[in-house]
Amino acid sequence: xxRGSNWVVDNVLCDERGGFxxxxxxxxxxxxxxxxxxMTKSSYFFQSGTFDGAACRCARDYLDGLSFTSNCDGHGxxxxxxxxxxxxxxxxxEFCTDTEDGWRVSGQVPDLDNxxxxxxxxxxxDSSLIKQTWPASPEAFxxxxxxxxxxxxxxxxxxxxxxxxxxxxxxxx
Numbered sequence: 691x692x693r694g695s696n697w698v699v700d701n702v703l704c705d706e707r708g709g710f711x712x713x714x715x716x717x718x719x720x721x722x723x724x725x726x727x728x729m730t731k732s733s734y735f736f737q738s739g740t741f742d743g744a745a746c747r748c749a750r751d752y753l754d755g756l757s758f759t760s761n762c763d764g765h766g767x768x769x770x771x772x773x774x775x776x777x778x779x780x781x782x783x784e785f786c787t788d789t790e791d792g793w794r795v796s797g798q799v800p801d802l803d804n805x806x807x808x809x810x811x812x813x814x815x816d817s818s819l820i821k822q823t824w825p826a827s828p829e830a831f832x833x834x835x836x837x838x839x840x841x842x843x844x845x846x847x848x849x850x851x852x853x854x855x856x857x858x859x860x861x862x863x
Contacts, residue, residue, distance in 0.1 A: 705727065707727070709726075709727025709728065710725055710726075710727055710728070710729045711725075712724060712725060712727075712745070712746040712747065712749070712750035712766075713725070713741075713745050713746045714729065714731075715738045720737055720738045720739070721735055721736075721737060721738070722735060722736055722737070722738050722741070722745070723735045724745065724746035724749035724750060724753070724762075724766035725746075725750070725753070726750065726753035726754050727750070727753075727754055730753055732746075732749040732750075732752075732753055732760075732766065734746065734749045734762060734764070734765070734766035736764065736765055740765075741765045744767065744790075745765040745766055745767060746765065746766035746767065747766070747767050747768055747789075747790060747791070747792075748760070748761075748762035748763070748766055748767050748768040748769075748792060749762050749766030749767075750766070751791075751792065757792060759772075759792075767789055768787055768788065768789045768790070768791065768792040769787065769789070770786055770787060770789050770835075770837045771784065771785075771786060771787065771815070771837040771838065772784070772785060772786075772787050772792075772794075773801060774798075781800060781804040782800070782801040782803065782804055783798035783799060783800055783801065783804075784798065784799050784800075784801050784812070784813070784815065784838075785797065785798045785799070785815065785837075786815050786835035786836070786837035786838075787837075795833060795835045796815050796817070796833075796835045796837070796856060797855060797856040797857055797858045797859065798855065798858070799812075799813035799815060799852055799855045799856055800813070800855065805847075805851075805852075806851075807847075807849060807851045807852075809847040809849055809851075809852075811844070811845070811846050811847040812838065812846055812847065813838070813846060813847050813848075813851075813852035813855065813856065814838055814839070814840045814845070814846035814847060814848045814852060814853075814856075815835065815836070815837050815838040815846075815856060816835070816836045816838065816839045816840045816846075816848075817833060817834045817835045817836060818836065818840070819840055819848050819853060819856070820853060820856060820857055
């Protein structure tokens with residue numbers, strides 16, 4: 691009683707804005723790709739079952755033109771650490787980023803090539819080293835980061851030079 695072709699439709703996941711979901715997995719190969727909202731594949735792929743549902747945030751933003759960098763981790767997510775320099779300020783800085791959206795969550799510290807103190811170690815980027823006084827904010831809402839955690843002497847530089855840079859909210863121009 692079937693007329694015409696038998697249609698087989700894959701399960702297609704959509705995002706909350708009506709585009710394709712940021713991860714597309716092939717049933718047969720079990721390979722998953724990061725895709726744009728229009729289903730353009732990125733170079734990021736991995737086996738299904740090796741990620742939680744949060745994969746591909748960075749790759750998706752880049753493919754959709756919402757991010758200037760495709761410096762993502764192996765599952766297409768934002769890394770928790772970034773280095774950056776600009777044409778107007780070629781000195782490279784380092785900082786922690788939010789793995790959900792790539793936004794900077796710490797102050798910027800100079801990288802080793804631009805660090806002008808005697809300590810040969812890179813600056814610590816760890817909020818536990820900064821005295822924070824937030825009397826009106828509950829502890830759960832205070833800024834916390836540790837993309838270069840202080841784990842003891844010899845791990846990273848926690849000198850006043852680095853901590854002052856870490857506390858600064860200056861924006862790289």
